[in-house]
Amino acid sequence: MSSATYRTLLRTPGAAAFFLTAAVGRVGIAMTSLGIVWLVHGQTDSYADAGLVTGGCAVAEALAGPQLARLIDRFGQTRALPPALLAHAASVATLLTLVADGSPSWLMTAGGVLVGATVPQLSALSAARWSALLRGDRAAGLPTAFALESLSNALGYLVGPALVSTIGAGGHPALGTVLAAVLVVVGGLAFAAQYRTAPPVCAFAERTRARGSLLRPGFAVLVGHNLAIGVYFGAMQVSVTAFAVEHGAPDAAAPLFAVSSCSGLLAGWVYGLRRWRAEARVQLAAGTAGLALGSLLLFAAGSPLGLGFVMVLTGAAVPPILVLFSVLAESAAHRAVLTQAFTWLNSASAAGAAGAAAVSGRAVDSSGAPGGFAAATTAAATMAVLAATGIRARYGPKQQLARHEPTRLQGQPRDENTMTGSRPPI
Template sequence: MSSATYRTLLHTPGVAAFFLTAAAGRVGIAMTSLGIIWLVHGQTGSYALAGLVTGGFAVAEALVGPQLARLVDRFGQTRVLPPTLLAHAAAVAALLAVVTLGSPNWLIVAGGVGVGATIPQLGALSAARWSALLRGDRSADLPTAFALESLSNGLAYLAGPVLVSAVGASGHPGLGTVLAATLVVSGGLAFAAQRRSAPPPASGAAERHRAGRSLLRPGFAVLVGINLAIGVFFGAMQVSVAAFAVLHGAAGAAAPIYAVSSCSGLLAGWLYGLRRWRVAPRVQLALVAAGAALGCLPLLAADSLPGLGFAIALTGMAVPPILVLSSVLAEAAVHRAVLTQAFTWLNSASAAGSAGAAAVSGRAVDAFGAHGGFAVAAAATAVMAVLAVAGVRALQRQPSREERDE
């Protein structure tokens, strides 16, 4: 195995420019939610209001993101992305204004909704470019390309929260939100400027209608369900790990445990992308999902922080391959004219699952302790494994590449 595969991909004409600009924007996206919490709490002193605003942001992003993706597939990335970014900048400015001026709570929540509704899905746009560039003879390189995307996303969500927390703790709670918006808008505009690598929009209404039906195929529905389950897993783990650390008198241990999970996932994603796997992606997904479900079992018996760290590292290693394989199978399941929508729906499913799980796992922790939250996470991985194993047949009946491109 050699990292030359990653280098080769990045040396493809036009790739480094769009990949690196999208990576910068992703760091800003990873900072936005936590930046809103710092901003609202710093100005109002209320965590409850900060949670409401962040919840409005997350719901708006999950609901509006696929609709923006539909416009991208119809009119093209270079036409839709710039006005979306300008709208995002205006929405962030409006949120800063209403928070600073001490406006009513409902107006502040509406400001968070505006920010979420306009934030661009740079990950989906970047994945769509990979699919367009690696079509034909280079389609076997797609798993490596999507692994590279997963690494970029993982690094963004590792660095972004740390950066925004450092800025927020410096005494300027609004600065993190400004910095996040600056990265999103500047990175997004630089990404949109790379016109040569942008996939062409759908050519006509008939093609869009035919392509849209591919989003209803059973195979794609399975992938949406798997991403919803993995979102539930993430949401439950965030609450449960914090509760476990507090119950063991070491609240500060939660952050290192999260870091262990992130680092193990990054390592697994990097190693996965280095190899050409002979096993069919749908079979790989079933095996890795089953492994993730089994890997969650030690969480139910963990009674010490080191034991929890080991179990977290074990489960974290399964996540990047699942996300990569979901992208690979989604690319194979839907028409090329709706790829951006497909990738965005997967992201929205994960976000929706994470948001819902935070409330459910919180109740489970209150009732049964931290292990109740871990039980929610384990149940999510079990559902994910069942979907992956049961969906092998549906994922097997994928259209040929020629049929997807018609």
């Protein structure tokens, strides 16, 4: 298929508007954590304090994200998102004030927790909109839409950290945090204003029954997959940096990560162009097996150049896996709790990355970079085993519950994207 597949999706009425506004907010989200590092370190000259505040932000985001998503599923994106964005703006202002006043580290950490707890999960909200927009005979376009989402996330995490680092290195550490908040709030409010493409809100009884889909084995395994890939990301960040330092080329770490990211962008783009015949669960088994095998080559790398070649291979395997996680989550979870489903996957990945950073750091201290590579390879092998054994029992056949259309609440605006008709019993 040609790249017109992406253009066709974005030409769907309302799609380009919510996708682009969410992309703006994603850049701000990608800047938030690193912006806090620059902000706190610029005031305290302590990386320990900066890490503590940033860690509090990350943990709060992982824990509070699903709860915020639950409110969004209950009240709808257009009603729940603006108050959350205002709370995020107030939290960032509080943190800026605490840092500027030279507050104790525990108080600044509390400010970081507030910032993380109010970060909107725009990627989950955007994915939920694609699911609502591409229904029925258009559902075949979902993998391409999720590939587009993956590309947007990857670009956001390329542009955002580079932008905030440039601002911080220029002697304006607080400006990066301010800009991040502005992008999140402005992009998020513009996203919420696209009410025509917002997923319909389900009645309370239907949402209550639908929560059971988040407790089923299929979805639990997907959470396990995301936890493992978070471990992989966290371990690679530490071990690749350690590898570059051990080989006397600390400046090579940034180009290595850039090469991996560019490889992933290209692979994600190509993956979304093609309509694959194999089922998603089979593709996931193949993709995770490829990542596990590619990770074994990390131990054979003898120089930064050699490691770069390996990271091109492993980096290319990651985006299709992330797309398949979204595809399988969309079919495993009921539409009434779909935002929560996507957010739980994001939280699991964040938790895995945070835990792996600490564990692999100790492994690197004791065994060098190979110790960190061992943690990353173990995580990739775990995903391959989960995907290869008992696939049908966990992912398929698709839960009928997940494909039912939600009931439109009385008084909810109707648009051309809302399907009508009777809903089969759950």
